[in-house]
Amino acid sequence: MDGKEHKLFIIAASVIPLLGVVAVMVLLWNRVFGWSDLVVLAVMYTIAGLGVSIGYHRMLAHRAFRTHRWIYDAFAVAGTMAAQGPAIIWTAHHRRHHRVADKDGDPHSPYHGGTGRLALVRGLWHAHLGWLMDEKLTSDPLRYCPDLARDRHLRWISRHFVAIVVAGMLLPAALGFALTGSALGALTGFLWGGLARIFILNHITYAINSVGHVYGRRRFSTPDESRNVAWLSLASFGESWHNNHHAFPRSASHGMRWYEPDVSALVIGTLRRVGLAWDVITIDRARQEARAEGLARAGGGRHAAHQPAAPMAERMVDPALTRTTGDVE
Amino acid sequence: MVTTDEVIKLIGKKIRNKSIELTAATPLDSLGLSSLQISDIVFEIEDAHGFEFNPVKAAGITTIGEIAELANETIAAGAR
Ligand SMILES: [Zn+2]
Numbered sequence: 444m445d446g447k448e449h450k451l452f453i454i455a456a457s458v459i460p461l462l463g464v465v466a467v468m469v470l471l472w473n474r475v476f477g478w479s480d481l482v483v484l485a486v487m488y489t490i491a492g493l494g495v496s497i498g499y500h501r502m503l504a505h506r507a508f509r510t511h512r513w514i515y516d517a518f519a520v521a522g523t524m525a526a527q528g529p530a531i532i533w534t535a536h537h538r539r540h541h542r543v544a545d546k547d548g549d550p551h552s553p554y555h556g557g558t559g560r561l562a563l564v565r566g567l568w569h570a571h572l573g574w575l576m577d578e579k580l581t582s583d584p585l586r587y588c589p590d591l592a593r594d595r596h597l598r599w600i601s602r603h604f605v606a607i608v609v610a611g612m613l614l615p616a617a618l619g620f621a622l623t624g625s626a627l628g629a630l631t632g633f634l635w636g637g638l639a640r641i642f643i644l645n646h647i648t649y650a651i652n653s654v655g656h657v658y659g660r661r662r663f664s665t666p667d668e669s670r671n672v673a674w675l676s677l678a679s680f681g682e683s684w685h686n687n688h689h690a691f692p693r694s695a696s697h698g699m700r701w702y703e704p705d706v707s708a709l710v711i712g713t714l715r716r717v718g719l720a721w722d723v724i725t726i727d728r729a730r731q732e733a734r735a736e737g738l739a740r741a742g743g744g745r746h747a748a749h750q751p752a753a754p755m756a757e758r759m760v761d762p763a764l765t766r767t768t769g770d771v772e
Numbered sequence: 773m774v775t776t777d778e779v780i781k782l783i784g785k786k787i788r789n790k791s792i793e794l795t796a797a798t799p800l801d802s803l804g805l806s807s808l809q810i811s812d813i814v815f816e817i818e819d820a821h822g823f824e825f826n827p828v829k830a831a832g833i834t835t836i837g838e839i840a841e842l843a844n845e846t847i848a849a850g851a852r
């Protein structure tokens with residue numbers, strides 16, 4: 444699913460949840476926000492949020508760790524429930540973003556052309572949601588993620604995207620019913636854990652792409668405009684340490700200091716300790732500092748050259764194209 | 773050996789407009805397939821015949837016939 448269908452889905456996914464939020468507010472007018480709604484919202488937000496952060500992003504797009512087949516599939520399904528697009532499409536766009544971040548060809552850079560305040564607002568909108576409305580924008584999975592498209596399970600999960608999203612909205616309804624034993628509980632569970640949850644989580648994720656490339660601190664002078672955004676870190680399960688992430692895309696942890704909370708990294712670390720994840724990619728302090736110094740010398744920002752220039756798929760095939768950048772890619 | 777017929781059958785399952793006539797020369801762009809559907813087709817062929825496309829070459833495919841061609845080329849190269 445991409446092109447027109449993908450666009451229609453994204454519009455539906457951004458508008459219908461908004462109506463859900465309005466419905467939620469109307470219901471709240473007459474009725475106190477029930478404890479069951481809070482539980483359902485928290486549970487579903489965590490499932491879909493970790494599904495995107497650990498599953499789609501760190502595990503699929505960046506291969507930051509390895510795990511058992513069933514956990515792999517479970518994370519991919521959980522990420523699908525976030526309603527941000529099929530796994531294979533999402534990761535293709537995302538790998539392309541890393542390849543040419545904030546330059547021509549980046550699917551969602553806020554530096555979209557022009558200068559001044561209006562261009563910035565327009566750019567922020569484009570990076571946040573506008574890019575998903577572009578029917579012509581496709582990132583070919585054959586080029587950007589043949590490794591994932593080759594996986595039969597991931598193809599199945601991607602093909603059944605809409606069904607899994609719907610299941611992700613029925614689940615909170617069932618949960619609401621189980622907790623309250625009432626039809627009203629099922630309905631508000633659906634509104635909070637389904638619609639409102641999609642709305643909140645998607646805007647947090649999209650804020651990493653918009654805000655996370657404009658406002659915040661830069662530890663590394665990466666050849667892009669990525670930022671570390673502290674205030675988004677808890678809600679995004681650690682995804683907002685986005686400058687760290689652009690410096691070390693394969694690192695399983697995006698937080699790099701004790702004061703950079705990264706719940707996704709804690710979960711991956713726990714999985715590793717109990718033997719459910721292995722080959723977890725970690726970057727020690729010495730490597731961080733070496734890279735920070737190297738990048739500071741080279742100079743960063745969106746006008747700096749990207750290296751290596753070859754697309755990921757091509758480098759995986761032809762070792763001659765692989766430069767000696769280690770596993771920072 | 774991957775035949776054009778086999779590829780056409782796979783594509784026929786995916787497209788909604790069943791009135792389009794599929795031949796070896798049919799450009800993939802004209803079928804309205806999503807990139808996801810195309811990768812589905814390409815990798816289902818891989819699964820069925822036990823080989824792996826070179827992704828760089830696969831990305832350059834434009835017609836139905838070229839899918840079968842590249843597949844057979846790859847299989848032959850592997851058998852050598
Ligand atoms: Zn980024």
Ligand SMILES: [Zn+2]
Nearest residue numbers: 504537541692
């Ligand atoms: Zn990334």
